[in-house]
Amino acid sequence: AQKITQTQPGMFVQEKEAVTLDCTYDTSDQSYGLFWYKQPSSGEMIFLIYQGSYDEQNATEGRYSLNFQKARKSANLVISASQLGDSAMYFCAMREGRAAGNKLTFGGGTRVLVKP
Amino acid sequence: GAVVSQHPSRVICKSGTSVKIECRSLDFQATTMFWYRQFPKQSLMLMATSNEGSKATYEQGVEKDKFLINHASLTLSTLTVTSAHPEDSSFYICSAQDRGRLTYEQYFGPGTRLTVT
Numbered sequence: 001a002q003k004i005t006q007t008q009p010g011m012f013v014q015e016k017e018a019v020t021l022d023c024t025y026d027t028s029d030q031s032y033g034l035f036w037y038k039q040p041s042s043g044e045m046i047f048l049i050y051q052g053s054y055d056e057q058n059a060t061e062g063r064y065s066l067n068f069q070k071a072r073k074s075a076n077l078v079i080s081a082s083q084l085g086d087s088a089m090y091f092c093a094m095r096e097g098r099a100a101g102n103k104l105t106f107g108g109g110t111r112v113l114v115k116p
Numbered sequence: 117g118a119v120v121s122q123h124p125s126r127v128i129c130k131s132g133t134s135v136k137i138e139c140r141s142l143d144f145q146a147t148t149m150f151w152y153r154q155f156p157k158q159s160l161m162l163m164a165t166s167n168e169g170s171k172a173t174y175e176q177g178v179e180k181d182k183f184l185i186n187h188a189s190l191t192l193s194t195l196t197v198t199s200a201h202p203e204d205s206s207f208y209i210c211s212a213q214d215r216g217r218l219t220y221e222q223y224f225g226p227g228t229r230l231t232v233t
Contacts, residue, residue, distance in 0.1 A: 043209070043226065044226045047223070108158075
């Protein structure tokens with residue numbers, strides 16, 4: 001079974017609007033971390049936001065917020081007030097417990113294209 | 117912020133030759149570095165975990181003898197693709213884990229695009 005699932009291969013969003021990128025995960029660990037990364041066409045991976053499994057509050061970083069629903073095992077990324085520079089691939093990733101060596105498992109990614 | 121560099125950014129080599137890619141953490145110490153491979157329009161696939169001063173741990177299906185990893189210091193890990201073939205052409209990305217951060221956040225290098233002709 002896929003550990004990280006991103007069901008939206010691609011999305012269009014109008015500039016200045018908000019967009020939600022879906023991510024569901026599967027783990028039996030109690031301690032884990034969820035990450036979102038942005039990959040523009042240049043290829044670099046840019047860290048956006050982190051949510052720990054024990055964090056009670058949803059993480060926020062500027063225009064990025066993470067809608068963490070632990071019981072549903074989902075960690076959706078919300079980008080508010082989209083900008084043209086937000087056009088990129090977005091990857092959800094999970095770090096499982098220490099026994100897994102802090103490895104990151106990535107989802108398949110969602111390509112976002114912001115329209116002017 | 118934490119910066120990871122990779123060198124070279126692009127390399128073209130002939131089939132049968134070896135290529136070395138360097139990954140450096142510039143402003144933090146990284147006891148653990150990771151090497152990923154990314155094919156066009158696909159996600160990142162972890163190849164191996166590199167720990168300073170010890171042997172790398174390879175993921176299932178990754179050939180250890182083909183992808184040699186050395187992590188000689190707290191700021192440098194190298195990936196050598198030996199006897200490269202066209203099917204090894206890919207985007208290789210390293211990441212480094214900041215030992216000083218509790219979130220185990222990984223900082224990624226800019227990637228190396230390898231083309232084997």
